[in-house]
Amino acid sequence: MSTAIQHDRSDLFIGGEFVAADSTARLHAINPATEERIGSIPDANERDIDRAVAAARAALPGWRRAGGAARSAILARVAEGIAARAEELKDLLLLQNGAPRWWRDQDVTITQMLYRQASMGAGQLEDETLVEAPNGGKTLLQREPIGVVAAISPWNAPQALLAMKVANALAAGCTVVAKPSPETSLDCYLLAEILRDAGVPSGVFNVVTGGPATGAALVAHPGIAKVSFTGSTASGKAVARECANTLKPLIAELGGKSAAVLLDDADVELFLSSIQREGLPFSGQACFCNARIIVPRKMQDEVVAGVIATLQSFRFGDPSDDETIMGPLVSARQKERVEGYIRSGLEEGAVLALGGNTPTGFDKGYYVAPTVFTGVTADMKIFREEIFGPVFTVSAYDTEEEAVMLHDATDFGLSGSVYSRDLARATEFSRKLSTGQLLINGQRGAPNALRDFYKQSAFGGGVDRIGGFLLTKGITQPIGDVKMKTIFG
Secondary structure, eight states: OOOOOOEEOOEEEETTEEEEOSOOOEEEEEOTTTOOEEEEEEOOOHHHHHHHHHHHHHHHHHHHHHHHHHHHHHHHHHHHHHHHTHHHHHHHHHHHHOOOHHHHHHHHHHHHHHHHHHHHHHHHOOSEEEEEOTTSOEEEEEEEEOOEEEEEOOSSSHHHHHHHHHHHHHHHTOEEEEEOOGGGOHHHHHHHHHHHHTTOOTTTEEEOOOSHHHHHHHHHOTTOOEEEEESOHHHHHHHHHHHHHTTOOEEEEOOOOOEEEEOTTOOHHHHHHTIIIIISGGGGOSTTOOOEEEEEGGGHHHHHHHHHHHHHHSOBSOTTSTTOSBOOOSOHHHHHHHHHHHHHHHHTTOEEEEOOSOOTTOOSSOOOOOEEEESOOTTSHHHHSOOOSSEEEEEEESSHHHHHHHHHOSSEESEEEEEOSOHHHHHHHHTTSOOSEEEETTOOOOTTOOOOOEETTEETTSOOOGGGGEEEEEEEEOSSSOOOOOTTO
8 A cells, every 4th residue: 555645734723724833843644554654744832832722712702602502503513524524534544543444434433423422412501500408598500611621632543532522522612722643633634624614613623733742731731721631541640740730620531451351151252253343453552452351261272262263364454455454553663562562471471372473474564463372460561551452361260259350450440341141140240340341242332321430541530521521600599688697607
């Protein structure tokens, strides 16, 4: 696959327009399947951020006054615009992060859904409610947008993860400065066009691009009222420290080290059928990957053989081939990181059952073969730490108590699955696990069900909700004509 079209940008989206960046520094975009340069973006500086935040602050009063019904209509048009330009978005994602067709389709489809859900939520918002006490006292509760939101998103599902932040913030009446990942910023320019064309007023949505310094400056800016961040736990801790300096509220979805726990009555074929979607989607570059397999010792050989056969059946390679299931990793740095973990697994005594190398014929591109380790114990780095690559670990247990211990033996608690033919048994087992989201037999439930993430997988719950972008003010109304008294009488 060759990349003929270059996407060089020297502008940012600020105040409803594409304006020249003040910064002259540039970051290059690289196609991970070919290692070809596909374009560049500005590495925005503090003056660029000042302009974007100023535009968002100026737009805030008018966007708030527009009301929920008007915001709802605009967000519905955003969803329609994304649907109309879906293939353009997918083409940009292919070039930037090497996502295979099925993953790109999912990313853009979920993005449309999130804007539609936010549209419905905006239409249902009540700005004021009156609460009455039994003694006749009344308090008027007024809900108002928190202010300008910094939305910082990663590269693995760039449109959907940004939509979780932007759609809900806009529905609440907030304005936004978005900072996409440097690996996937080109699609955010197209998103800015879609929002502008849908009628989002000037300054309500702004985009600054750049690397870690740009993100740090945006988080630290005094005009930002709240930060919504998705990324690694290490980066999230740095964001949290900066937010703490000004007690700025933060919601952060961070890393994961999720597990699939098979009970002794599990349907192994059903588990194997979920590997593409839940096990190692996008070559393992998703925080919810069930990359740890925890299995009864008597079933270990059957499960390992099935996992290997399933991975070998996947079309591996060029993500521009619509039949490809697993493609490259996003960058040379990510490939080096994954290869480092594979070396660590071997050094710590895990048994390499599959992969662990660069596949033959893939000298160009950031490819790592699907990899399976067995004999993995809870003290190994490959068991405890997030790898973010196509690496499965298999650990055997003898009792359910040991299975719970193995499941919880990491610093993360984002997602996971429990497999059993007995729904009641699987549900009861799931209650024992320290994880925010559990799928029984790999089946996803109600998408609007509210949940949190546990341990170091999140800060502030980790899930963006419209209510999280609102503040509630209480205005008390006196009972009759009474003299003012102190709280002490």
